[in-house]
Amino acid sequence: MYDVKKAMTARASRREIVKGGAALGVGALGLGRLDNRIAAAQDGGTLEVFSWWTSPGEAPALQALFDAYLAAHPGVEIINAAVAGGAGVNAIAVLQTRLQGNQPPDSWQTHIGRELIDQYVVPGYCEPITDIYTAEGWADVMPEALVEQATWESEQYSIPVGVHRGNGFWYNRQVMADNGIEVGDTMSIEEFMTAADTLQSAGIPALALAMKDTFPGAQLFENTLLGVAGAETYNALFRGETSWDDQAVRDAADATAAMLDYVNEDFSALSWDQAVALVIEGGAGFNSMGDWAYGEVVARNAQDNIGWVSHPGTAGSFVLVVDSFTLPVGAPNPENARNWLTVLGSKEAQEAFNPLKGSIPPRTDANRELFSPYHQWSMDSFANDALVPSCAHGQASSPAFKQAFYDASTSFVTDKDVDTYIAMLSDAAAMDAEATA
Ligand code: GAL
Secondary structure (H helix, E strand, O other), X not given: OOOHHHHHHHHHOOHHHHHOOOOOOHHHOOHHHHHHHHHHHHOOOEEEEEOOOOOOXXXXXXXXXXXXXHHHOOOOEEXXXXXXXXXXXXXXXXXXXXXXXOOXXXXXXXXXXXXXXXXXXXXXXXXXXXXXXXXXOHHHHOOHHHHXXXXXXXXXXXXXXXXXXXXXXXXXXXXXXXXXXXXXXXXXXXXXXXXXXXXXXXXXXXXXXXXXXXXXXXXXXXXXXXXXXXXXXXXXXXXXXOOOOOHHHHHHHHHHHHHHOOEOOOHHHOOHHHHHHHHHOOOOOEEEEOOHHHHHHHHXXXXXXXXXXXXXXXXXXXXXXXXXXXXXXXXXXXXXXXXXXXXXXXXXXXXXXXXXXXXXXXXXXXXXXXXXXXXXXXXXXXXXXXXXXXXXXXXXXXXXXXXXXXXXXXXXXXXXOHHHHHHHHHHHHHHHHHHHO
């Protein structure tokens, strides 16, 4: 149950309350009056939401969540504290500084799994929200696999709002048709190479890459690793049960290097959404990207001309990238924050947000008819395919290994030096194993 006394003590010490003219002399007020004040306070004050959703597709999706919240709590002023940079490359660092300085926002975006647990829960930055899970019955309407990754020592710490599929391979239908390339229901790496040669002869980069936010290099490799090594070996690698100098990793690095021969020249200057735009505009053939790319497709009204398959070799697997929101220890507006989380877990908010974001709702009772053919395809994949966590998006590994994975992949994108890549990944895994021993 919600601890009223604890909330009031926290609240009484907040400057915002004093500013609002309601300096609370807790001892001087009767309990009935306290209750009234809580009710009144629920629809006032501010709510600072921290995320990295700023792209043309992400921003309207975030706004849909704000709208859902404001419909229920119209008196609250939302402070949108989004920090630009795909996959949180800048936001995560900014947030870390704030948390270390005891200046949390009221709620922040994070991926369930290792990112939530290792980076925020274990160091003590998050309050459990198990009571909201219980009150809202979320465990009954969300797949166990998701609830589990939001759980640490039997308590839940974040509410998933969208399930992204990380291993998307997006393409421009017109460009394919113009060049006589037929994309079937699945694509192998060999089939991609053949298509890439055709596009290259026509002077079109086959693979749109964008390294301004660095994560796409790591993502291209993890998708190719999954395609080459398969879901079992992929999982074993991130669990520390298979060595990073395994032949399958080497083969995946070779395949990635081969694909990198077909990228756009200006990749280091582009942000991920600009690479999606390049495909939409016909300046490149394919883009390997999680389905937040579909959010860009929706924002640009390009649904008719953009097709998708699983990243080459990965049909039958679903790379999980699950966005969720937390309740911080010491949230400036804990009541508003708790209401925010309650709204995020609702069917209505998830049905409004996910069509714009490209993700599917974590709730299994969402109305499928409200979603695009792409979303329905992803829902079927989620229900039937092997679920594997993304390292490029924090779910699969410690934050330290993820950083090393980014660094190694950023060098690899330009030098394509397989031996150095394998050595860097192996060293990072060894350090990680040592740190957790
Ligand atoms: C992911 C996040 C997505 C999307 C993407 C690009 O990490 O889960 O919601 O925003 O980054 O920024």
